[in-house]
Amino acid sequence: MGNEPERKSCMAVVGSLTQAMKAQSALTAAAIFSRVEKAESSATRRGCAYGVSFPCAQEANVREVLRNAGIRIRGGMGGR
Amino acid sequence: MSVRFCAMRASASGAEWEDADVIYLDNAATSFPKPPRVQEEQNRCMRLYCGNPGRGSHRLAMQAAEKIFECRGELASLFGSRHPENVVFTMNATMALNTAIKGLLQQGDHVLISDLEHNAVWRPVCRLAREGRITYDVFPSYALFPDRTPEQICRGIEARVRPNTRMLVCTHASNICPVTMPLREIGELCRRLGLLFVVDASQSAGHIPVDMEEMRIDALCAPGHKGLFGVQGSGFVLLGEDLYADTLLEGGSGVNSLDEAMPDEAPERYEAGTLPTPAIAGLCEGVRAIKEIGLDAIAEREHMLCGQLLERLSSLRGIQISVPHARGPVVLFHSPRLPADRIGAELDRRGICVRTGFHCAALAHRTLRSPADGAVRVSPGYYNTKADIDALWRALREILE
Numbered sequence: 428m429g430n431e432p433e434r435k436s437c438m439a440v441v442g443s444l445t446q447a448m449k450a451q452s453a454l455t456a457a458a459i460f461s462r463v464e465k466a467e468s469s470a471t472r473r474g475c476a477y478g479v480s481f482p483c484a485q486e487a488n489v490r491e492v493l494r495n496a497g498i499r500i501r502g503g504m505g506g507r
Numbered sequence: 508m509s510v511r512f513c514a515m516r517a518s519a520s521g522a523e524w525e526d527a528d529v530i531y532l533d534n535a536a537t538s539f540p541k542p543p544r545v546q547e548e549q550n551r552c553m554r555l556y557c558g559n560p561g562r563g564s565h566r567l568a569m570q571a572a573e574k575i576f577e578c579r580g581e582l583a584s585l586f587g588s589r590h591p592e593n594v595v596f597t598m599n600a601t602m603a604l605n606t607a608i609k610g611l612l613q614q615g616d617h618v619l620i621s622d623l624e625h626n627a628v629w630r631p632v633c634r635l636a637r638e639g640r641i642t643y644d645v646f647p648s649y650a651l652f653p654d655r656t657p658e659q660i661c662r663g664i665e666a667r668v669r670p671n672t673r674m675l676v677c678t679h680a681s682n683i684c685p686v687t688m689p690l691r692e693i694g695e696l697c698r699r700l701g702l703l704f705v706v707d708a709s710q711s712a713g714h715i716p717v718d719m720e721e722m723r724i725d726a727l728c729a730p731g732h733k734g735l736f737g738v739q740g741s742g743f744v745l746l747g748e749d750l751y752a753d754t755l756l757e758g759g760s761g762v763n764s765l766d767e768a769m770p771d772e773a774p775e776r777y778e779a780g781t782l783p784t785p786a787i788a789g790l791c792e793g794v795r796a797i798k799e800i801g802l803d804a805i806a807e808r809e810h811m812l813c814g815q816l817l818e819r820l821s822s823l824r825g826i827q828i829s830v831p832h833a834r835g836p837v838v839l840f841h842s843p844r845l846p847a848d849r850i851g852a853e854l855d856r857r858g859i860c861v862r863t864g865f866h867c868a869a870l871a872h873r874t875l876r877s878p879a880d881g882a883v884r885v886s887p888g889y890y891n892t893k894a895d896i897d898a899l900w901r902a903l904r905e906i907l908e
Contacts, residue, residue, distance in 0.1 A: 442775075443762045
């Protein structure tokens with residue numbers, strides 16, 4: 428366990444909680460694990476926001492799945 | 508099915524509880540009883556996960572939000588939409604229709620509405636017209652004509668289209684008679700003419716198949732508490748793709764809290780304030796119940812009951828049935844012998860619930876040439892039985908003869 432490499436998680440901030448849930452459905456259908464989360468305030472200058480967190484290694488796939496599902500990524504994506 | 512319940516009755520000695528057997532035949536107003544799974548899920552919601560959806564990220568808020576998203580998905584799939592995020596929850600169908608009509612129309616637009624519309628369509632349109640913001644015309648449904656055709660109705664629409672006509676609002680099924688409108692043909696016409704097509708599915712949702720895409724509907728409005736077996740306080744408008752409307756209400760949306768404007772995207776853009784999570788949780792189960800029973804089975808049962816009802820009513824002297832040639836889960840009649848409200852009161856005394864008067868549908872009653880005191884509406888539902896119809900018939904025979 429102690430030797431396991433750290434798995435960074437990234438977050439795609441989307442337009443709303445509903446969009447985040449839709450994103451999670453699309454990612455699940457594409458066999459990509461994700462979690463709906465409230466974004467940290469620093470991720471947006473507009474106040475409360477939601478997104479999906481996922482393993483950073485999947486970033487390219489996530490972008491493609493969300494684009495195909497018509498979900499606009501509004502911020503985030505950085506590893507944490 | 509008669510429903511045994513405990514009712515509060517006023518009496519000479521004050522209010523008291525009494526047990527009563529009731530035959531409920533007012534499902535066009537609200538369906539009753541609800542499937543047990545609807546009651547159970549609402550109860551589960553209130554006991555276990557009734558956080559405020561979209562407000563915060565703790566587990567109860569997220570669980571409530573997940574249930575609401577589930578319900579959006581169930582509704583979208585029932586109505587042939589691939590976009591659960593386009594299901595906008597409202598308090599009822601009236602609010603849904605106001606959201607679509609007021610949100611999509613602009614200054615100077617012209618609107619067409621059918622002559623069977625409920626006040627939920629007629630009144631907002633009249634108000635906008637009175638304020639000089641829009642103009643409108645009413646197109647005929649030909650509801651009284653047994654040989655009416657979709658082509659005839661479409662010709663009536665085309666004859667009233669103006670260069671500035673932007674929207675057509677049409678009920679799918681009348682709330683006072685068993686007449687339906689040919690949505691497929693009207694939707695096709697609207698698409699060809701470039702009109703927004705807004706549908707009031709208050710009496711058809713959960714009774715007749717409705718497909719947003721096939722029928723080319725831009726905004727489908729319905730209550731949750733009628734054919735969909737949900738409870739009062741749950742309604743929705745299902746928006747078509749790429750539709751952007753002005754907001755009816757502004758307030759908390761759970762996102763972009765620092766902005767002075769509502770968010771851009773549906774559904775949060777149109778859902779200011781806290782949603783009724785228990786009601787939506789119940790609605791979700793109501794829709795699942797419908798999918799399990801099947802719309803065909805529901806329609807078959809309701810048509811069977813209404814066929815029996817029409818046969819029974821036609822054997823009674825002193826009853827005039829409105830639109831006797833049509834078949835559907837709503838039957839309207841009146842009697843020259845007794846005012847409609849009196850008939851309703853006498854039926855209630857015998858434990859039978861129907862609705863009398865004008866049913867919030869002035870335009871439609873005018874179209875059907877109802878008498879000045881209105882009419883009696885009987886609307887059986889999936890849970891009624893042949894015995895209920897027979898009981899109504901016996902009661903009416905006693906009252907009228």
